[in-house]
Amino acid sequence: MLAYDLLALGAAGCWAMGSVMSVTPSRHLGAFAFTRWRMAMVAVMLWSVVAVTGSWRGFETSYFGAMAVSGLVGIFIGDTALFSAMNRLGPRRAGVLFATHAAFSAALGFWLFTERMSLQAFVGAVLTLAGVMTAMALGRHKDENHAWEADQGHVGLGVALALLAALCQAVGSLTAKPVMVLGVDPVMASAVRVTVATVAHGVLLMSGFRAARASTAPTWRVLVQTGLNGFVAMGVGMTLVLLALEKGDIGMVAILSSVSPILVLPLLWFQLKRAPAPGAWLGALMTVVGTGLLLWR
Helix, strand or coil: CCCHHHHHHHHHHHHHHHHHHHHHHHHHHCHHHHHHHHHHHHHHHHHHHHHHHHHHHCCHHHHHHHHHHHHHHHHHHHHHHHHHHHHHHHHHHHHHHHHHHHHHHHHHHHHHCCCCCHHHHHHHHHHHHHHHHHHHHHCCCCCCHHHHHHCCHHHHHHHHHHHHHHHHHHHHHHHHHHHHCCCCHHHHHHHHHHHHHHHHHHHHHCCHEEEEECCCCCCHHHHHHHHHHHHHHHHHHHHHHHHHHHHCHHHHHHHHHHHHHHHHHHHHHHHCCCCCHHHHHHHHHHHHHHHHHHHHH
16 A cells, blocks of 8 residues: 555645645636636646547546546635635645545545544554644744735635635545546546536636636736646646545545645745744654554554
8 A cells, every 4th residue: 555655645745836836826816717727727738648648548438427526526616715715824824724634535435435544544644634733733933924924815714715625625536536446547537627627617707707807917927837836736746646546545545645734844944934933843743753654554
């Protein structure tokens, strides 16, 4: 199982880089326009790979339904809610709330797939989640005044959106799991999920929904940042998660991929030119110990 665990950790690294890279273009375009541009670019990337490799040939028509639902819930609703929360709360606080998707996934995996953990794995999971929460909740200096830590809008709505994103992430993985265990090509599966979400965003825009319009007209710089973010976080990160779901338990994959907020800390350190607060180091240590217990379970 170690290989699938490492895939989940790789996805966490991609999501951490993506969350930091997304702050500027997401606030420039708005959550809806940012996710729409991002998904459209990623869809082109993924379908290009599918066309070259011919992986579409092994994708049965019966798989489309599950992947479409997974894309609608996990990407269309989940990603839009996450970036809406991030625009209001910043990447650190949105990250700690989004990390609850691991708990949602573990509970759903236990309920629907009767997934079980050994005592060592359970202790590791608790330490990992507690470490993520501790690091992100206590990771801010009291005198921090960077724009990424400032509230932008209603805080309560930001919290609700982050929790909605976490639940959608869990449900999206749960829906994709039965198809992925059949050995479906992850790039093709990702292409279907992203395309369905992109179409849904297009329909929302054409319906006249005001929030779907870009807050500010996109610039070439913002579009390049958006495309790079999509390649790293969705193109690579999402494909790694689907690969991990082929053999890994939903709960375990979610727990290991939830360490992305910890990986955000050194990136924020680089960006803010200031070391994280002591609470962040304590949480990071707990997460490292918990992840170690999970990897060597």
